[in-house]
Amino acid sequence: MPMQRRSALFTLSSLALAAGVLPARALAQAAYPTRAVTVVVPFPPGGPTDVAARLAAQRLGERLGQPIVVENRPGALAMLGTDRVAKSAPDGHTLLLTPQSPITIAEHFEPRPPYNAARDLVPVAAVVTSPVLVLGAADGPPDMRGLVEKARANPGKLLYGAPGLGNEMHLTWELIRSALNIDVMAVPYQGTNPAVLDLMAGRVQVVLTSPSSVKGHIAERKLRALATLTPQRLPEFPDIPTMAEAGLRDLNMPVAWLGLLAPSATPPAVVARLRQEIAQISAEPAYRQRMTELGFELPAFTPDAFPALVAGQRTQWGALIRAQNIQIGK
The missing domain is CATH 3.40.190.10 (Periplasmic binding protein-like II)
Structure with missing residues (x-):
């Protein structure tokens, strides 16, 4: 068989194979999740973080059509549970729900975390923010x-x-x-x-x-x-001034958030699905009301903006810690 014909047949076969594989992959991602999803909360049960996490996880599971198992994995300043997710299979079936300390702060102190948050985890969406x-x-x-x-x-x-x-x-x-x-x-x-x-x-x-x-x-x-520390006065506490009203106008206050993260190699289609569901949940009046009753606010930014927020806060905290020579454990 002439070489050119063999090459042509090989190319056609490869294209046919790819045409069969790519839809299968797309279907596999579209079918996510295929089993129960574990959401790791790196704090003990019972606190405000855990209560908010369980409420969010319940609604997320209902929208995904699969049960969500909330796994409390406290220890080592929340780094134990965070490390568990960072080293999990990147298929969207093991997720992390945490405040920002193990994500944007821990790496700036000794001992260093056993994971690299910027490399090993992808920020999916902020579930709630917390007034301070x-x-x-x-x-x-x-x-x-x-x-x-x-x-x-x-x-x-x-x-x-x-x-x-x-x-x-x-x-x-x-x-x-x-x-x-x-x-x-x-x-x-x-x-x-x-x-x-x-x-x-x-x-x-x-x-x-x-x-x-x-x-x-x-x-x-x-x-x-x-x-x-919020930009506007809180509806529940209308008499409490903001820091700007108190005279501190130029201070860039980091947003305190409770966020959903996944292993970094999680397929983009899965991350997009999770962001879509979190956005839909956040718009539900009953869900918003319950989170407000717990003392939280719904994020004023979209899930797509969350990765940039996390990266910016990581830089801000690092600069502060270095400038003030802040040390812990000594």
Whole structure:
């Protein structure tokens, strides 16, 4: 058989084979998911993050037509569960639902995570964002200006109650402290509640936290909310000024989010399907209402914008940590 004819037959056969394979792959992706999906939450059960994650996972499973198994995998500052997903098969059947600490912050501290978040995980969508309040004692300064004045008059004497070190609440305070040029040292606690209790007892003078965890204390005037870190005032707390209204206008406050991520080699069609479903879920009035009741907000940006947001926050946190020489565990 002449060489040219053989080549032509080989090319035609290859094209025919490809024509048969490509639709099969497309069908396989279109059929996603083919079994139960595991959503790993790298925090203990029962907290606000876990409750929001389970609500989102339930609706996602209903829309995908497959059950979703929420697997709590806490430990090592959320790096244990994150590593589990980073090393999972990239087929969309093992996903991560987490705040940003193990994704944008952990890599800037020692010991380094056993994964590379930028390389090993693809940000799919933010499920919710979390408002953050600056809290002071009920008998303390009445507003942010008063807190700043007191801190400057007493350098090194005021304390910030941090829910651990090396997380976004700790670093957000460091961002505020640096911008305001005040000397208020972070004191680590095992979570937010002990820090809030010590704020009410006068052992620390400022705490950052979500509104849902202190709503009752604010209503009973056991704590004073000095400012919200959101761009606009919160509907539930219309009397609490924003940081811009409090005089800190040029500070780029990172958005606190709870996000869905997948192993980086997950097929684009699967990632697109997940983004589409999250967008649809986020538009449901009942879902929005329930998340609001839990103290969360729905993202003001689309799922497609989430990867750029994550990359920007990773850069911002890294720059802050280096500039302030922030260290943990020493």
